[in-house]
Amino acid sequence: MHLRTFIKDSADLFRISAAGACPMIYKVISKTEFRKFIDALVKHNTAYGPRQVDTGSGGKPIYQFRPVTSADEIDFDYTVTHSSAKHFFLPFRDELSRFSFEDGNWEQEVRYEAPPLILIGLRPCDISAINMLDEVMLHGPYPSPYYLARRKNTFIIGMDHLPLPDCFCKSMNRHTVNHGFNLFCSDIGDKYYLSINSSKAYSFLKEFMLEEPSYEDNCLLIERRKMIKHSFETNIEVTGLPVFLDIEFDSPIWQKWGDKCLSCGSCAMVCPTCYCYSVEERFDIDLKGSSRQNHLYSCNLVDFAQVAGGHNFRPRNGDRLKYRYYHHYRGFAANDNQQICVGCNRCGRACLADINPKDVINDLRLERESCMICVSPSPDRT
Ligand code: SF4
Numbered sequence: 613m614h615l616r617t618f619i620k621d622s623a624d625l626f627r628i629s630a631a632g633a634c635p636m637i638y639k640v641i642s643k644t645e646f647r648k649f650i651d652a653l654v655k656h657n658t659a660y661g662p663r664q665v666d667t668g669s670g671g672k673p674i675y676q677f678r679p680v681t682s683a684d685e686i687d688f689d690y691t692v693t694h695s696s697a698k699h700f701f702l703p704f705r706d707e708l709s710r711f712s713f714e715d716g717n718w719e720q721e722v723r724y725e726a727p728p729l730i731l732i733g734l735r736p737c738d739i740s741a742i743n744m745l746d747e748v749m750l751h752g753p754y755p756s757p758y759y760l761a762r763r764k765n766t767f768i769i770g771m772d773h774l775p776l777p778d779c780f781c782k783s784m785n786r787h788t789v790n791h792g793f794n795l796f797c798s799d800i801g802d803k804y805y806l807s808i809n810s811s812k813a814y815s816f817l818k819e820f821m822l823e824e825p826s827y828e829d830n831c832l833l834i835e836r837r838k839m840i841k842h843s844f845e846t847n848i849e850v851t852g853l854p855v856f857l858d859i860e861f862d863s864p865i866w867q868k869w870g871d872k873c874l875s876c877g878s879c880a881m882v883c884p885t886c887y888c889y890s891v892e893e894r895f896d897i898d899l900k901g902s903s904r905q906n907h908l909y910s911c912n913l914v915d916f917a918q919v920a921g922g923h924n925f926r927p928r929n930g931d932r933l934k935y936r937y938y939h940h941y942r943g944f945a946a947n948d949n950q951q952i953c954v955g956c957n958r959c960g961r962a963c964l965a966d967i968n969p970k971d972v973i974n975d976l977r978l979e980r981e982s983c984m985i986c987v988s989p990s991p992d993r994t
């Protein structure tokens with residue numbers, strides 16, 4: 613199916629997910645009724661929800677978004693998924709076009725296919741991350757029709773949660789979200805407080821028993837939000853961080869952490885906002901066709917900045933690690949007035965070398981503070 617058809621078919625889904633495109637409608641629904649709604653929704657649609665897939669160190673469950681066909685299969689009280697939801701929009705490997713060669717001629721086929729998809733249970737930081745990807749993939753200088761097709765045809769149901777001890781999304785102001793979803797559910801005991809941000813979600817829900825929020829429901833929602841806000845155990849001071857990073861560009865701290873880094877790229881793979889990719893041409897074995905594909909890449913990988921002729925602009929681990937931090941906390945702040953990290957700490961949990969944003973940023977701040985109380989000032993940097 614071509615992009616234009618998709619836009620037409622999915623216009624409702626997209627309009628409703630755009631910021632401020634239509635007024636939010638608030639309702640409450642019992643959890644029992646909500647499960648019926650999910651059952652009906654996933655019965656005839658491709659849907660993914662959080663499911664426990666394994667057990668990690670210390671017996672902690674590991675969750676991932678997996679296909680679901682009923683509410684019973686969904687772990688509604690999950691914590692966070694190991695991988696982010698970005699892969700539904702930016703698959704690890706994506707075919708951009710196919711070429712076929714026949715009798716001296718060639719043809720190119722480009723397809724923007726994105727079957728309807730329902731994502732259930734995304735956390736506020738996950739949805740914020742998708743909103744940031746929208747900025748890059750839809751509103752940047754080179755909008756991606758592949759991303760657009762998927763984004764428009766995906767119905768997102770968000771759910772709030774209490775943070776894990778290492779989540780720092782409050783520091784990044786991403787612990788709440790008010791756009792980018794079709795429906796958002798706040799847990800207020802035996803009911804969900806629903807924020808309906810989509811005419812499609814509203815028409816689906818009309819078949820079920822909804823109530824107007826009562827005074828008590830509103831109080832429960834405010835209490836719930838307060839409880840979430842005060843449950844964060846990890847905080848990172850990000851005020852003035854872009855300027856601070858400018859000052860610390862030559863800091864030995866980068867090499868210190870770089871020496872620990874294994875250059876495995878796991879941090880970027882699980883990160884909901886890392887979108888760097890590489891492009892490959894793959895030829896069929898009979899040389900009658902080829903496929904142009906992009907695949908997600910990581911700036912921590914050793915050949916990320918290597919160019920034709922073999923020169924590598926960032927051969928040192930520390931420089932590559934620094935680059936990733938500058939992209940997340942410096943470059944975007946300068947270009948788009950926001951930092952692209954949402955504070956989920958997936959990168960920290962996935963890192964076998966125990967490198968995480970909180971420790972790296974705190975280390976830089978500590979170094980700067982000790983420098984400022986030093987008797988002899990640092991030499992000027994040029
Ligand atoms: S950099 Fe780390 S904490 Fe920030 S969004 Fe990516 S995975 Fe989450």
Ligand code: SF4
Nearest residue numbers: 873874876877879963
């Ligand atoms: S996951 Fe850790 S070790 Fe691997 S590239 Fe990222 S920072 Fe380096």
